[in-house]
Every structure is written in C-alpha cells, then in structure tokens.
Amino acid sequence: MNLKIYELAREMLVSNAFLFKIPMFILCFLFLIVAVNKNLRKFLRYLLVFSFLFLTASFIFIIRFHLIIHQVVNLDTQPIPIENIYLYVPPWIESEKLFFWLFLFFFFALLKVTNTIDENTKIGISIVSAIFSGLVAIFDPFSNPLPLLDLEIREFFRAISHFDYYQIISFKARATYLYNTPYMWIHPPMLFTSYALFLLSIPSLTMGIFSETKKMLEYESFSYQQIKAGYIFLTAGMLIGYPWAIEAWKGESWWWSPKINVSIMMWLFYSAYIHMRIYSGRKWPGRLSCVIGVVSFVALVFTYITTYLIPGVHSYG
Amino acid sequence: MANLKRELFEFYLVMVTVLLFSSLGIIFLVSTFYSWYMSLNYPYWTNTPVYLEYVRSLNVIAFSLTLILIITLFFCLEKRVLRIREGVLVTIFSLLSGFLFWILNGVSQAIVASMSVIFLFYLYLLIKLLVGKDIRSEKMHILEKSGSLVLHASYALIVMSVGGLNEHPLQIPFFWAGTIFCLAGKMLSFYGRSTVKCFKRFFSLSQS
Known part of the structure; x- marks a missing residue:
C-alpha cells in the first residue's frame, strides 16, 4: 500500500x-x-x-x-x-x-x-x-x-x-x-547559497577583464560584494561538512578523493581572489583579480560536475 | 622612502600569498586528474600500495605549502599589529619546535607543535590588541582590526586539528573552535564597519 x-x-x-x-x-x-x-x-x-x-x-x-x-x-x-x-x-x-x-x-x-x-x-x-x-x-x-x-x-x-x-x-x-543527518540540512544549502552568489558575480567579473580601467574597477567592486558574501557561506559550508565526513566515512579513504579535492581547490582559488583583491584599486592587479575570479568560477563549475563525473566517496560518478 | 619600501614589501607579500593559494589549488586539481585517470584504468587502485604512496606524497607536498602559506599569512599582519622582528622570531621558534617534535614523536605532533606556537602568538597579539597596548594603526576600530588576526589564527587551529590531531579526542573541539574563529574573522574582515555599527547601536541601546 x-x-x-x-x-x-x-x-x-x-x-x-x-x-x-x-x-x-x-x-x-x-x-x-x-x-x-x-x-x-x-x-x-x-x-x-x-x-x-x-x-x-x-x-x-x-x-x-x-x-x-x-x-x-x-x-x-x-x-x-x-x-x-x-x-x-x-x-x-x-x-x-x-x-x-x-x-x-x-x-x-x-x-x-x-x-x-x-x-x-x-x-x-x-x-x-x-x-x-x-x-x-x-x-x-x-x-x-x-x-x-x-x-x-x-x-x-x-x-x-x-x-x-x-x-x-x-x-x-x-x-x-x-x-x-542534520548536516544535510546545513552543509548543502550553505554551499548552494555561495554558488548562487558566485554565479551572480560572473557577468561583472568577465566584463571587468575586457573593460577600460575605470569601468573595470566598478565591475570588480560589484563582483566583490557578491563574492565576499559567497566566500563566507562557502567556508562555513565546507567546514561544517568536515566533522560529518569523519563520522559518515569512517574507515574509508576520503581525504584525497576527487570531489573533496576539487572543492578545496575551488576554495583555494577564491581565497587567492580575496587576497588579490586587496590591490584591486590598481590597474593590472584589478584586472588580474577579475581573471582569478573567473578562474575560480570555472573551478566551481568543475567541482559541481565532478560529483557526476569522477568516482569517489562523495560522487555519483 | 622607508614607507615606499614597506608598501612594496606588503605588495609582494600579498602576491606570494596569492601564488601560494593558487599553487595549492593547482596541486589539488592535478591530484584530481591523476585520481580520475587511475580509477578509469585501475578500478581497484585505492586498495594498492600505489594509492598509499599517492596519499603520502600529496600529504607531504600539501603540508609543506600550507606551512609556508600560514607563515606568509602571519607576515601579512605586519602593518597592523605585528613587528617584523617578532614575526621572524616566532616563525623560527615555530619551525624549530616542529622539527624537534618531528624527530621525537613524528609528523602529527610536529604539526601540533608548530601550529600551537603560531596560534598562541596570535592569541597574545589579540589580547594585546584588545587591551589597547601597542596598537599601530589608530584609525580603525578595535573590532575591525582584530578581524584578520582572528581569521589567520583560525587557519593555524584548523590545520592543527585536521593535520595533527587525527582521531584524537580534542580534534573535533579544536576544529569547531577553529570554525568559529574563522567565521568570526571573516565577518569582521569583510563587514567590519557594519559589525562595529551594530555593536555600537547594541551598546547604546542597552545603556539607555
């Protein structure tokens, strides 16, 4: 029934x-x-x-x-x-x-x-x-x-x-x-909130790369507003997932598994963007921070696809 | 001239930080492709000694770069609260204690030792900042200034918990402490002014 x-x-x-x-x-x-x-x-x-x-x-x-x-x-x-x-x-x-x-x-x-x-x-x-x-x-x-x-x-x-x-x-x-598990109600929504904010930043980041300096600084500034909020959610979501991973995958080798790797990679690229951004008021560092922002987003897309593509403990691949 | 030199030093320090973050990211990417290639060609490769060797080499590379990154982040504080001489001394002390523990008790304890030294020094700087002694930049509010200090301290705590305290009863408590530090640090670094305004409003309300 x-x-x-x-x-x-x-x-x-x-x-x-x-x-x-x-x-x-x-x-x-x-x-x-x-x-x-x-x-x-x-x-x-x-x-x-x-x-x-x-x-x-x-x-x-x-x-x-x-x-x-x-x-x-x-x-x-x-x-x-x-x-x-x-x-x-x-x-x-x-x-x-x-x-x-x-x-x-x-x-x-x-x-x-x-x-x-x-x-x-x-x-x-x-x-x-x-x-x-x-x-x-x-x-x-x-x-x-x-x-x-x-x-x-x-x-x-x-x-x-x-x-x-x-x-x-x-x-x-x-x-x-x-x-x-309660983690499922916290970890993924936080990550998807960050993904949504990063997605919102991508049009202005891309335009920042190809614009003249004054416009580039405006685009970069708009992107930064989204990315810094997204970065907090991304960090929180990833950190909250760690104790759960220890518990759920006890006895399994998960630390260097593909999905975990690419997620950390994405976080590292966004961290590089956040640090590069300190000097975004200048001409070439500003443009470079836009480039790193776009690269970070490509890493995000790759992270998302990895779940379905590459086999591992955190994947359907 | 001295100001220009310091500015240039800080600029290169940030560039090195960006480079280290990116290099670590690339290592994680390469390892993913390697892992993918191996799982396609040798489906049970995680049960072989090759996998153990893969994990061991990645641990060594990633940890070495992470250690350099944490020390670099340490010097990024220079302009606000840290004197460069203090920084060099603490770095040497941290590396020496790590080396000593590595010889005596292995890698895990070495990580705990060197990260503890860095974390304790961050705590000392934070206390110094909060009690208002020897603050170099008076323009910013105390909460805003403590943001990157708390954030960078959290990295030491998280690396200690993940790399050094594996399966230790203190691993998870330390990890949660690191997480709280990390999020508080990020909030203060990114939204310092708003946080300060909120604090001021809250205190003025509670006083009235």
Whole structure:
C-alpha cells in the first residue's frame, strides 16, 4: 500500500514534468530577448520576479513529494521487529541540486538588479539566467525525481516484503548517515547559497577583464560584494561538512578523493581572489583579480560536475 | 622612502600569498586528474600500495605549502599589529619546535607543535590588541582590526586539528573552535564597519 502511494506521487511529478519544462524553456527564451533588446531590458526585474515565483511554486511540489516520502517510507504497517525508520530527505539532493541553485540565484539577482545597476551587468545577468534556465529545463527535477533514492526506496519495499532484515538495516544505516543527518540540512544549502552568489558575480567579473580601467574597477567592486558574501557561506559550508565526513566515512579513504579535492581547490582559488583583491584599486592587479575570479568560477563549475563525473566517496560518478 | 619600501614589501607579500593559494589549488586539481585517470584504468587502485604512496606524497607536498602559506599569512599582519622582528622570531621558534617534535614523536605532533606556537602568538597579539597596548594603526576600530588576526589564527587551529590531531579526542573541539574563529574573522574582515555599527547601536541601546 505504502509503495503504491509513493509510486503514485512520483508518477504525478513525472507525468506533469512538461508543465515545468515548457515554462522554463520560455523563460530561457525571454531572458535571451531581454539580453539582446535594449527597450525590453527594463522588464528584467519583472522577469526575475516571475521566475522566482515560478520556481517557488515548483519548489512546493518538490517539498510535497518529500513529505510523502517521509510519510510512506517506514515500517509503520509492517510486522517487523526492527526499530522504525523515517526518512527526512532534504529538498536539494540529486536531481534537485541545479534547480535549488537557480532558485537561490534568482533570489539574489532580485535583490541586486535595481535601476542603478549598469546596463552591461544587466545583459550579463540576463544571459546567465537564460543559460541556467535552459539547463534546469533540460536537467529538471521532475522528469526523473531522485533516481538513486528511488532505487533505494524500491529495494527497501522489496526487502520488507521478503523479510530481508540485512537490507532493511543497511537502508536504515544509509538513511541515518546520508539523508537524515542534520548536516544535510546545513552543509548543502550553505554551499548552494555561495554558488548562487558566485554565479551572480560572473557577468561583472568577465566584463571587468575586457573593460577600460575605470569601468573595470566598478565591475570588480560589484563582483566583490557578491563574492565576499559567497566566500563566507562557502567556508562555513565546507567546514561544517568536515566533522560529518569523519563520522559518515569512517574507515574509508576520503581525504584525497576527487570531489573533496576539487572543492578545496575551488576554495583555494577564491581565497587567492580575496587576497588579490586587496590591490584591486590598481590597474593590472584589478584586472588580474577579475581573471582569478573567473578562474575560480570555472573551478566551481568543475567541482559541481565532478560529483557526476569522477568516482569517489562523495560522487555519483 | 622607508614607507615606499614597506608598501612594496606588503605588495609582494600579498602576491606570494596569492601564488601560494593558487599553487595549492593547482596541486589539488592535478591530484584530481591523476585520481580520475587511475580509477578509469585501475578500478581497484585505492586498495594498492600505489594509492598509499599517492596519499603520502600529496600529504607531504600539501603540508609543506600550507606551512609556508600560514607563515606568509602571519607576515601579512605586519602593518597592523605585528613587528617584523617578532614575526621572524616566532616563525623560527615555530619551525624549530616542529622539527624537534618531528624527530621525537613524528609528523602529527610536529604539526601540533608548530601550529600551537603560531596560534598562541596570535592569541597574545589579540589580547594585546584588545587591551589597547601597542596598537599601530589608530584609525580603525578595535573590532575591525582584530578581524584578520582572528581569521589567520583560525587557519593555524584548523590545520592543527585536521593535520595533527587525527582521531584524537580534542580534534573535533579544536576544529569547531577553529570554525568559529574563522567565521568570526571573516565577518569582521569583510563587514567590519557594519559589525562595529551594530555593536555600537547594541551598546547604546542597552545603556539607555
């Protein structure tokens, strides 16, 4: 019965995924139009408001799906002598990561895009919004919701029906250390907040590289406002993950694993940017700090992709 | 002339810091590609002696660079609270104590020893700053000035906890202390003025 409810909830998301995909593609197209058409650029803020509201509404459906998982994936109705299991799955894992990143990006973009902002920065933010809306439309969280957790949940229900205690207990252990841990509610949101702020900095950083000195200093200054806030969240998120890693990967070799490596690499590059930035008021150090900022963002993208690409304890690769 | 020299010294110090951060980043990147290549060609390579050798060499390279970085960051404080002579003396003392512990008790204790010396000296500077003795720049508020001091002290504490106190009961308490120092230091460094304003407003409210 519980499996049926879960499958129904999942199927509802999958069959209605087009209701998310199509508007996201339209948003991608609209952001591109705003980027190229000067007369329509004044609507960027409205477009950001609409996009944020649309993602908020979609997020409610994701949260609802997670609540159903919490309600049905347990041993409540089963005559099994094992202490009960409840899943508290945070709504920013697996296929929901990119969605959550964009959601936070729209939130910060809304705060930053005002009438006083430079026209080129607006173009840059429109282009970034278009690219990410397109990406989220392609890799949306509804077409195949939580694919790995789905396999685990199906295996869990199979184990219950076959009284496979070993599988049930191992599911419980994974739930404790992977999904239910309080760290999952703090570590990823902090990192995605920093990613969103770094993403917001990238248009002005890129323009800073190619602008004349006075403009470059303005762009660099705008980027720095986002990066310094993002850097605090990045550092906090990474540090908070450390005690959890010790506990969750006890006995495993994780310190030099690829995902950990690239995350530290990204932090090191952003640290280099922050230090380079001390002399950004000068001509070439200012430009160099823009270059290091862009390199740091490339490192961020690589860090994000590594999770799916390179095998390791912190990856799906 | 002396001012110009000091300015130039500080500029090169920052450039060296940037270079060290970037070099460490590149080492982490190269190690990722190596690890990827190995996992593609030898899927069980983490169970072989090659992996142990890989971890050992990376530990040595990364720790050496981190030590140089921490010492460089130490000298970045020069213009605010640190006299260069004091800095050189503490660096020598830290390296010597590290070397001594390395010979006597191994690498972990060497890390703890040299980082402890640096951390304790940061604490001494912080106390000196807070009680208002021998502060070199009077323009900034005491909280703003303590920002980079607290931040750099946290790096020593975190490196000590991660590199030297592995599986020790004090590892996690020290790590959390380092985390709190790090975040407080960043807040004071990046948002010093706003923090000072908040403090002033809070104290004026509580007094009234």
